[in-house]
Amino acid sequence: MKKKSKKEDVKLKFNSSWEYAPAPESKDHVKINSSYDLFINGKFTAPDSGKYFDTINPATETKIAKVADANEKDVDKAVKAARNAYDNVWSKMPAKERGKYIYRIARVMQERARELAVIESMDGGKAIRESRDIDIPLAAAHFFYYAGWADKIDYAVPGSKSRSLGVAGQIIPWNFPLLMAAWKIAPALAAGNTVVLKPAETTPLTALKLAEIIQEADLPPGVVNIITGAGATGAALVNHPGIDKIAFTGSTDVGKIIQKSIAGTGKKYTLELGGKAANIIFEDAAIDQAVEGIVNGIFFNQGHVCCAGSRLFVQESVMDTVVRKLKDRMETLIVGDPLDKNTDIGAINSKEQLGKIKQYLKIGVNEGGEMYQSSCALPSKGFWCRPTLFTNVSQSSRIVTEEIFGPVLGIQSFRTVEEAIEKANNIPYGLSGGVWTDKGSKIFKVTSQLRAGVIWANTYNKFDPTSPFGGYKESGVGREGGLHGLMPYLELV
Ligand code: NAI
Numbered sequence: 042m043k044k045k046s047k048k049e050d051v052k053l054k055f056n057s058s059w060e061y062a063p064a065p066e067s068k069d070h071v072k073i074n075s076s077y078d079l080f081i082n083g084k085f086t087a088p089d090s091g092k093y094f095d096t097i098n099p100a101t102e103t104k105i106a107k108v109a110d111a112n113e114k115d116v117d118k119a120v121k122a123a124r125n126a127y128d129n130v131w132s133k134m135p136a137k138e139r140g141k142y143i144y145r146i147a148r149v150m151q152e153r154a155r156e157l158a159v160i161e162s163m164d165g166g167k168a169i170r171e172s173r174d175i176d177i178p179l180a181a182a183h184f185f186y187y188a189g190w191a192d193k194i195d196y197a198v199p200g201s202k203s204r205s206l207g208v209a210g211q212i213i214p215w216n217f218p219l220l221m222a223a224w225k226i227a228p229a230l231a232a233g234n235t236v237v238l239k240p241a242e243t244t245p246l247t248a249l250k251l252a253e254i255i256q257e258a259d260l261p262p263g264v265v266n267i268i269t270g271a272g273a274t275g276a277a278l279v280n281h282p283g284i285d286k287i288a289f290t291g292s293t294d295v296g297k298i299i300q301k302s303i304a305g306t307g308k309k310y311t312l313e314l315g316g317k318a319a320n321i322i323f324e325d326a327a328i329d330q331a332v333e334g335i336v337n338g339i340f341f342n343q344g345h346v347c348c349a350g351s352r353l354f355v356q357e358s359v360m361d362t363v364v365r366k367l368k369d370r371m372e373t374l375i376v377g378d379p380l381d382k383n384t385d386i387g388a389i390n391s392k393e394q395l396g397k398i399k400q401y402l403k404i405g406v407n408e409g410g411e412m413y414q415s416s417c418a419l420p421s422k423g424f425w426c427r428p429t430l431f432t433n434v435s436q437s438s439r440i441v442t443e444e445i446f447g448p449v450l451g452i453q454s455f456r457t458v459e460e461a462i463e464k465a466n467n468i469p470y471g472l473s474g475g476v477w478t479d480k481g482s483k484i485f486k487v488t489s490q491l492r493a494g495v496i497w498a499n500t501y502n503k504f505d506p507t508s509p510f511g512g513y514k515e516s517g518v519g520r521e522g523g524l525h526g527l528m529p530y531l532e533l534v
């Protein structure tokens with residue numbers, strides 16, 4: 042009873058006075074075809090399979106377009122086009138000329154940024170504020186950054202010579218569709234490789250728009266090929282003998298399948314897999330700032346983030362304050378139309394993903410966790426999940442150890458720095474983490490002992506093309522971004 046009245050109190054304080062009028066981003070400038078073929082050898086080509094599948098808008102459950110479903114023959118065609126372009130054009134082209142093409146892609150992306158942002162939000166469900174301010178500018182920034190490397194590769198590895206690998210097969214997920222395409226394609230091209238990229242089946246549209254941009258930039262045919270399809274198409278790409286390197290971002294389960302299937306083939310690989318990041322709040326942290334960081338860490342992009350701060354550790358003395366402030370803040374978050382500029386939390390990417398999240402909410406409650414969700418209204422159609430937190434969870438709770446990939450936070454307390462580090466590291470994943478404190482010495486202690494590839498201090502979910510990203514343990518192999526992200530596309534000779 043006591044809890045309920047507190048919640049109503051919060052509602053009164055925020056909801057009644059924080060109503061915003063709808064501010065939808067216009068779709069008028071966006072052109073989406075009703076059907077998309079495969080982008081092979083510089084042209085949109087009908088699939089050999091003759092099959093297409095629908096991509097839907099997860100906020101409305103309506104079909105946006107149908108998209109080709111590539112089979113093994115289609116994959117073979119794409120790989121051959123990439124090989125031909127590699128042997129005859131791209132590997133022979135002076136590096137500074139390669140760089141010019143990559144710059145051109147970056148510029149066209151910037152020119153078409155608004156269109157790309159709207160399509161990203163329609164196809165994947167993410168809030169327009171994020172696709173507009175984060176996904177698309179960062180994707181262009183990656184092309185700009187790696188364009189700069191193209192003619193400086195010899196300086197990247199002082200004292201030795203390097204060469205490109207050949208054809209890269211690249212498979213990406215649905216949480217940052219265009220950004221992941223940029224993370225994969227830009228370094229591959231800068232290093233002199235050609236590419237066959239497969240976007241995720243629920244979010245293929247911005248990759249297909251990127252194919253149009255690549256045509257507009259006049260990239261030689263076959264240097265980038267984009268083929269759509271689901272897991273079977275991805276597996277055909279992984280197993281194709283003409284591939285020299287696999288770059289994959291997605292689930293740890295599929296990462297393991299890929300690693301097994303290419304063992305002994307000599308194919309190089311990088312895998313960016315799951316995560317379960319610890320966000321650690323010390324009692325001396327700026328608490329309001331930390332609360333914003335927690336919100337950004339787990340509710341950003343509906344929690345569809347491999348580096349999401351999904352495990353929160355709060356020092357015991359400030360636990361009640363942090364949880365109270367967090368609940369207050371959650372109450373003000375706007376869940377709804379991804380195209381509305383006020384929206385904080387958009388739609389869950391797919392029915393399957395929403396099913397998985399709901400399953401975890403049940404597991405959390407059944408295991409004795411205390412669940413709190415904000416009280417916002419949800420649209421009647423589409424896939425939605427209220428921002429959710431669990432208290433009364435332990436190190437062995439499944440919602441604390443398994444990747445949920447949704448806006449669900451598990452909160453635990455700690456007393457000492459050592460305890461926080463031990464708890465944070467006690468997990469098969471090691472992709473990222475966060476630390477909030479006023480003391481520089483604590484930041485150094487925690488960051489040097491957390492087994493995670495990326496750790497933010499007094500901020501969260503900040504990305505930059507110059508900065509390497511990747512995991513320890515089951516979070517993957519290799520790094521993307523920065524010079525580190527260029528090296529997996531090169532071989533020292
Ligand atoms: P997934 O790993 O199945 O999909 C990622 C990509 O891999 C997609 O393009 C998919 O078509 C492709 N793929 C699927 N099976 C394949 C195979 N056998 N060989 C080659 N490619 C294959 O991920 P899914 O099923 O969409 O999401 C399930 C869970 O995975 C999520 O709930 C989340 O926990 C995790 N995930 C992690 C991501 C990350 O960024 N680390 C991204 C997406 C999902």
Ligand code: MG
Nearest residue numbers: 096097164243
């Ligand atoms: Mg879709």
